[in-house]
Amino acid sequence: MSTAVVDGVVCVERHLRHLIRTPGKLVNAVLLPMIFALLFGLLFGSVIEVPNGGYEEFIMAGIFVQGVMTAVPNSAVGAVEDLRNGLIDRFRSLPMSNSAVLIGRTVGDMVLRALSCVAMAGVGLAIGWRVHTSFLEVAAGFALLLFFGFTVAWVGALIGLSVGNAETAASVPSVLLMPVMFLSNAFIPLTGLPDWLRVVAEWNPLSAIVGACRELWGNPSASNSGSFPTENPVLLSVVWMVAILAVVAPLAVRKYQTAAAG
Amino acid sequence: MELAIHAEGLRKRYGDFEALRGLSLSVPAGQVLGVLGPNGAGKTTTVRILSTLLTPDAGFARVAGFDVVKQRKDVQRAIGLTGQYAAVDEQLSGRENLVMIGMLQRFSRKQAKLRADELLHQFDLVEAGTRPSGKYSGGMRRRLDLAASLINQPSVLFLDEPTTGLDPASRQTLWAIIRKQVAAGVTCLLTTQYLEEADQLADRIVVVDKGQIIAEGTADQLKDQVGGARLDVTVGDPAQQTMAAHTLSGVTAAQPTLAEDGRGVSVQLTRGMTDVAEAAVALQRSGIPVVDFAVRRPSLDDVFLSLTGQNRASDEQSAAAPERSPA
Numbered sequence: 115m116s117t118a119v120v121d122g123v124v125c126v127e128r129h130l131r132h133l134i135r136t137p138g139k140l141v142n143a144v145l146l147p148m149i150f151a152l153l154f155g156l157l158f159g160s161v162i163e164v165p166n167g168g169y170e171e172f173i174m175a176g177i178f179v180q181g182v183m184t185a186v187p188n189s190a191v192g193a194v195e196d197l198r199n200g201l202i203d204r205f206r207s208l209p210m211s212n213s214a215v216l217i218g219r220t221v222g223d224m225v226l227r228a229l230s231c232v233a234m235a236g237v238g239l240a241i242g243w244r245v246h247t248s249f250l251e252v253a254a255g256f257a258l259l260l261f262f263g264f265t266v267a268w269v270g271a272l273i274g275l276s277v278g279n280a281e282t283a284a285s286v287p288s289v290l291l292m293p294v295m296f297l298s299n300a301f302i303p304l305t306g307l308p309d310w311l312r313v314v315a316e317w318n319p320l321s322a323i324v325g326a327c328r329e330l331w332g333n334p335s336a337s338n339s340g341s342f343p344t345e346n347p348v349l350l351s352v353v354w355m356v357a358i359l360a361v362v363a364p365l366a367v368r369k370y371q372t373a374a375a376g
Numbered sequence: 377m378e379l380a381i382h383a384e385g386l387r388k389r390y391g392d393f394e395a396l397r398g399l400s401l402s403v404p405a406g407q408v409l410g411v412l413g414p415n416g417a418g419k420t421t422t423v424r425i426l427s428t429l430l431t432p433d434a435g436f437a438r439v440a441g442f443d444v445v446k447q448r449k450d451v452q453r454a455i456g457l458t459g460q461y462a463a464v465d466e467q468l469s470g471r472e473n474l475v476m477i478g479m480l481q482r483f484s485r486k487q488a489k490l491r492a493d494e495l496l497h498q499f500d501l502v503e504a505g506t507r508p509s510g511k512y513s514g515g516m517r518r519r520l521d522l523a524a525s526l527i528n529q530p531s532v533l534f535l536d537e538p539t540t541g542l543d544p545a546s547r548q549t550l551w552a553i554i555r556k557q558v559a560a561g562v563t564c565l566l567t568t569q570y571l572e573e574a575d576q577l578a579d580r581i582v583v584v585d586k587g588q589i590i591a592e593g594t595a596d597q598l599k600d601q602v603g604g605a606r607l608d609v610t611v612g613d614p615a616q617q618t619m620a621a622h623t624l625s626g627v628t629a630a631q632p633t634l635a636e637d638g639r640g641v642s643v644q645l646t647r648g649m650t651d652v653a654e655a656a657v658a659l660q661r662s663g664i665p666v667v668d669f670a671v672r673r674p675s676l677d678d679v680f681l682s683l684t685g686q687n688r689a690s691d692e693q694s695a696a697a698p699e700r701s702p703a
């Protein structure tokens with residue numbers, strides 16, 4: 115095996131061990147989205163109207179994406195911890211691949227996201243969410259979600275290595291992502307928005323990934339404006355994620371290579 | 377002699393601040409160099425450059441025969457680094473930590489496990505080996521950290537303040553481990569703020585201040601550099617400290633310094649026993665009650681303080697103590 119692969123495997127293994135050792139993280143990643151799904155589904159289900167279908171069917175893709183986004187603060191705080199306690203110094207003094215530590219973090223995090231998706235799917239099914247497509251399409255939707263989790267975990271790692279402080283690393287993502295989240299199709303249909311706002315919301319990468327899941331699962335979509343992003347959410351979400359990764363991952367690795375503890 | 381560490385003219389700036397201003401040092405293979413310096417002197421910066429964590433702005437360094445900038449991977453295979461803060465993954469057990477580092481040092485999983493068990497045994501961590509290292513005491517963490525840096529049996533070992541924050545017993549244990557490595561032929565660069573530590577472990581010492589080396593030599597050479605023996609006088613009443621200094625300055629060529637405890641006065645003896653005799657007589661005549669009167673060799677503390685100018689007592693003295701009357 116090449117050194118990069120061995121290093122990657124060792125680092126992923128490290129994060130899987132962390133998962134087992136910190137039940138708190140599991141609770142955060144599994145229970146919180148479940149509660150969220152339950153509240154949103156039950157609460158808003160009765161008040162928000164969706165063009166073609168029930169709100170429960172509509173909201174779940176948004177809940178999934180929101181749940182997966184916990185990867186951002188999670189990996190930001192984890193990166194800060196590694197930096198602060200000198201582990202990154204130790205890793206950087208070893209003859210190992212430069213990207214392995216961050217690959218370990220982001221790939222390891224996907225396992226947590228997968229567990230969280232299973233939990234959310236359970237709640238979703240309980241409150242009336244259903245999928246209406248082939249097994250392959252449903253699976254493709256979840257694969258896309260995990261890829262999304264992987265992408266945003268890199269964003270989190272970059273934030274963590276840049277701010278270098280746990281409190282900031284925990285709060286910056288929510289400040290940054292909250293507006294992006296609400297300016298998307300995750301929780302509301304976009305049909306009622308003013309035109310300019312609707313266009314912004316439609317091109318929002320989060321709308322793309324939420325829209326892609328809805329399409330792949332046969333759930334009601336947020337807009338019937340017929341615009342490019344609403345017609346091609348799967349393509350657009352993949353393009354978005356590849357583009358974000360292509361920018362963020364090299365930046366994060368560069369930060370890692372010059373990172374300093376203390 | 378073959379040099380295991382050789383640095384020439386290292387410079388590093390952080391923004392406007394120049395942390396290293398042309399630092400050069402060399403360590404022959406198998407020797408221990410103690411790098412002594414106050415907070416902010418540039419010790420960690422030096423270690424980080426030599427262990428490939430930081431690129432110098434100017435100058436060059438070779439470690440184990442490899443250039444630290446151009447042959448990073450070769451350097452990394454040859455060195456062990458124990459940073460200023462014990463770098464252990466707190467959620468992993470001691471053994472898991474070591475196996476992980478072993479595999480990243482290019483051991484197979486099987487080899488890494490063997491080596492981990494060997495080191496746990498050697499560092500008296502067998503029992504603790506299966507517990508999460510986050511629950512370890514400071515001394516145990518340090519040992520685990522040191523074990524991790526020895527996995528690859530490095531030929532050059534960097535230790536950045538390895539015993540800071542440890543109790544005396546843990547410090548002794550760590551010293552013993554380091555001595556064992558040195559006996560096995562490992563070259564060591566050790567930074568410390570403890571003079572005793574440098575005195576105990578190092579063959580040679582460099583004193584660093586403000587990013588530069590301001591003195592170097594063996595502990596004995598450095599001590600000679602600050603001059604010969606010193607006379608320490610302790611007065612019973614703090615009110616008489618200045619008086620005693622004044623009295624001593626009347627007979628010695630060097631200027632006495634006041635100790636921070638408020639009762640001690642110390643002066644360098646340039647005329648040996650003549651100074652001692654005259655000092656005793658002068659104190660006797662002045663009628664100042666003296667509780668302690670002792671001649672001693674200069675300690676590394678004296679060296680350190682006189683070289684780095686970090687002697688609060690001497691600063692105060694220029695204001696409080698009388699001018700030395702010309703003999």
Ligand SMILES: Nc1ncnc2c1ncn2[C@@H]1O[C@H](COP(=O)(O)OP(=O)(O)OP(=O)(O)O)[C@@H](O)[C@H]1O
Nearest residue numbers: 374390395413414415416417418419420421422460
């Ligand atoms: N990443 C950094 N950014 C800015 N300044 C830094 C950085 N790292 C170190 N410095 C500064 O450079 C100087 C030298 O730091 P260094 O850590 O090398 O000192 P040191 O001798 O190891 O001190 P200590 O005994 O406190 O560990 C200090 O004044 C420190 O504040």
Ligand SMILES: [Mg+2]
Nearest residue numbers: 419420421460
């Ligand atoms: Mg330091």
